[in-house]
Amino acid sequence: MSIIDELEWRGAINQTTDKEALKELTENKNIGLYCGTDPTGDSLHIGHLIPFMILKRFQLAGHHPVIIIGGGTGAIGDPSGRKTERTLQTESQLEHNKKALTEQMKKLFSTENFTIVDNYTWLKDFTMIDFLRDFGKLFNVNTMLNKEVVASRLDSGISFTEFTYQILQAVDFLHLYQNNSVQLEIGGSDQWGNITAGIDLIHKVEGPDAKVYGLTIPLMLKADGTKFGKTAGGAIWLDPKKTSPYEFYQFWINQDDRDVVKYLKYFTFLSKDEIDDLAEKVQKEPWKREAQRRLAEEVTKFVHGEEGLAEAQRITKALFSGDVADLTTEEIEQAFKDVPSVEVANEKKNIILWLVDDTKIEPSRRQARQDVENGAIHINGEKVTDVDAEIDPSSHFDGKFVIVRRGKKRYFLVRVK
Numbered sequence: 001m002s003i004i005d006e007l008e009w010r011g012a013i014n015q016t017t018d019k020e021a022l023k024e025l026t027e028n029k030n031i032g033l034y035c036g037t038d039p040t041g042d043s044l045h046i047g048h049l050i051p052f053m054i055l056k057r058f059q060l061a062g063h064h065p066v067i068i069i070g071g072g073t074g075a076i077g078d079p080s081g082r083k084t085e086r087t088l089q090t091e092s093q094l095e096h097n098k099k100a101l102t103e104q105m106k107k108l109f110s111t112e113n114f115t116i117v118d119n120y121t122w123l124k125d126f127t128m129i130d131f132l133r134d135f136g137k138l139f140n141v142n143t144m145l146n147k148e149v150v151a152s153r154l155d156s157g158i159s160f161t162e163f164t165y166q167i168l169q170a171v172d173f174l175h176l177y178q179n180n181s182v183q184l185e186i187g188g189s190d191q192w193g194n195i196t197a198g199i200d201l202i203h204k205v206e207g208p209d210a211k212v213y214g215l216t217i218p219l220m221l222k223a224d225g226t227k228f229g230k231t232a233g234g235a236i237w238l239d240p241k242k243t244s245p246y247e248f249y250q251f252w253i254n255q256d257d258r259d260v261v262k263y264l265k266y267f268t269f270l271s272k273d274e275i276d277d278l279a280e281k282v283q284k285e286p287w288k289r290e291a292q293r294r295l296a297e298e299v300t301k302f303v304h305g306e307e308g309l310a311e312a313q314r315i316t317k318a319l320f321s322g323d324v325a326d327l328t329t330e331e332i333e334q335a336f337k338d339v340p341s342v343e344v345a346n347e348k349k350n351i352i353l354w355l356v357d358d359t360k361i362e363p364s365r366r367q368a369r370q371d372v373e374n375g376a377i378h379i380n381g382e383k384v385t386d387v388d389a390e391i392d393p394s395s396h397f398d399g400k401f402v403i404v405r406r407g408k409k410r411y412f413l414v415r416v417k
Contacts (some may be wrong), residue, residue, distance in 0.1 A: 002027050003061045007215075009272060010265040012054055014189045014218040017199060022184065022213045026063070033058055033184035034176050036068035036119070036169070038078055039097030040089070043239035044104060046251075047229035049303075050217055051186050052108065053267060060269065064113055066180050067105050068172055069098050071120030078169075079162040080149045080190040086162070104238055108303070115180065119172050131167075138204050139167055139197070147193030166197045173198030174205060177212060184213045192216050220266070223258035238303050244334040245304045249312035252296035253289070257282050260291045268298040318381075322405060325381035329398045332413075336403065341413040344402075346393050351377075351384060354391045361404055361412050371406065378405040 004023040007013050016022055025031060035051045037044065044052075055065045074094055077086035089097075102116055126134075144150055147166060150158060173195075176182035185195045195214035202212050220228035229236060236251050237243040243251075255263060261279045264270060270278075278291040301309045315335045318324045327335065344358045352369055355362040355377070362368035369387050371377050377384050380396045380403050393402050393416040402414040 003058060003063070006057065007054065011262065012217055012266060014216045015192055015214075016216075017196065017214045021211070022215070025183065025211060025213070026058075026061075030062045030064060031058075031184060032064045032066055032176070032180050032182040033186060034066040034068060034173075034180075034182050035186045036070050036073070036172065037101060038070040038074035039094055039101055040074060040086070042097045042100035043237045043242055044101065045229060045235040045237050047220070047227075047235070049238065050220060050266060051188060052105075054186050054215075054217060056109065057269070059109060059113060062113075064115070064181075065109065066115045066117060066176055066182055067109070068176075069101050069105070069116060069118050070172075071098055071118040072123030073119055073165065073168050073172070074098075075120070076165055076168060077162050078165050079153055079158055080188075080194065083153070083156055085159055100239070107305075117176075117180075119168075119175075122175050123168060123171070135167055135171060135201070138201060139170075144197075147197070149190065149193045166194045169194040170198040170201040173212070174202050177202050177206070177210070183211055184215060186215050186217070189216045189219050223256055240304060240308065244337070245300060245308035245312040246315045246331070246334040247337070248304065249296045249300045249309070249316065252299050253292045253316075255292050255295065257286050257291075260295055264291060264295050264298075267302075268295060269302075270294070270298065319411075322378060323381050324403050325396070327397075329400055332397050332401050332403065336401075336411060336413040339411045339413050341415055343415045343417055344393060346399065346416050348390050348392050351379075351389045351391050352387055355404075359404070359412065359414055361406060376407050379403070381405075 001009065002023055003026050004013075004019065013019075033055065035055050037048060052067075055067070059065045071094055074089070074097070077088065079086075098118065105116055144163070144166060145154070149166065150163060153162075173182070173185050185198060187195055192214070195216065199212050199214055202210050222228050236248060240248075252263070260282060261275065264275045264278060268275075278294060281288065282291045296312075297309060300312055304312075311331065315327060315331050318327050319335060324332070324335070342359050342361075344354075349358060351372060352365055355368045356365050362371065372384060372387050372389075375383050375385050379391065391402070393399070393414070396402065400416055402416065404412040404414060406412065
């Protein structure tokens with residue numbers, strides 16, 4: 001199927017400016033297309049990932065993606081989706097964030113048939129007179145006020161700085177059309193007003209026959225109506241230092257049956273036949289959670305590579321089996337980040353005293369002895385049944401941690417001073 005037909009099947013199109021003309025264009029030639037992100041932070045999260053997945057699909061179909069890391073627009077602040085003004089960032093913050101986001105994009109898109117640009121390189125050269133004469137004259141204030149991104153802020157107020165953001169984004173589209181042969185802009189549903197402003201500007205400057213288009217993706221909601229991508233612990237980041245590959249993998253594998261097929265369409269490059277087969281298994285064998293497992297594998301591999309996926313699977317398997325002894329110190333930190341933890345001194349001690357007095361994992365010596373004798377206590381993956389056993393906190397995991405399992409599933413992380 002064509003790239004546009006595929007996007008429709010995946011439920012990934014919210015609005016297009018001229019779907020049939022865009023479909024014809026993409027079937028007849030490989031086009032340049034772009035999506036932008038402002039360096040408001042040093043990592044994207046999975047909510048940001050959605051439009052870039054669309055960009056990746058175009059890349060795999062032979063088209064040429066261009067990504068703007070908005071050093072210029074990032075210094076101004078996009079009012080889209082916000083009720084209040086953004087806090088302006090310092091130059092050093094912007095530079096740090098730009099470098100980090102650029103590396104993330106290179107990892108996702110590799111370096112072939114792909115371009116990264118920074119709109120600061122062309123926006124910085126405009127004087128105020130240039131800006132007002134060359135571009136301000138082409139924008140009608142009444143039209144700008146009616147754009148959703150501005151209209152939603154009129155009651156609470158919007159600064160002139162953020163009001164002009166849509167002009168800067170429109171200039172970006174014009175620049176990429178003129179210099180990078182870009183004919184399509186992709187964005188979230190909240191970017192529709194900014195995208196159409198760019199198309200209007202190109203038609204005014206280059207003529208009404210310029211073939212340029214806009215496409216937005218739907219707002220992603222979970223089956224329960226809440227916003228996708230947020231958890232009790234916060235956002236799910238692409239940066240492995242903010243969200244480890246194991247945590248990332250677990251997020252996907254724990255998805256609701258009602259959502260998993262939709263996410264397979266959005267976030268994986270599996271074929272229609274493969275996804276249809278997994279959808280059938282969700283209906284007939286939901287307890288096997290094969291669709292969730294495949295989703296977790298595909299997205300983790302895309303974002304963190306084969307190595308990140310292997311690490312996540314190794315930790316998952318170790319926790320399921322209880323065999324944690326072979327995990328590395330770094331993997332222990334990932335796996336037990338959210339379990340109850342306590343800090344103890346690096347001193348050898350009788351297991352009963354250690355469980356009661358040092359870690360307070362057991363409420364009393366009597367209960368500790370009973371649990372040890374019954375085989376309910378595992379230390380670093382090993383069952384301990386001897387009440388006279390000695391705990392050496394420095395014997396595993398570089399002397400940093402002791403992992404205690406009480407019963408079948410209850411884990412404790414003991415940090416060694």
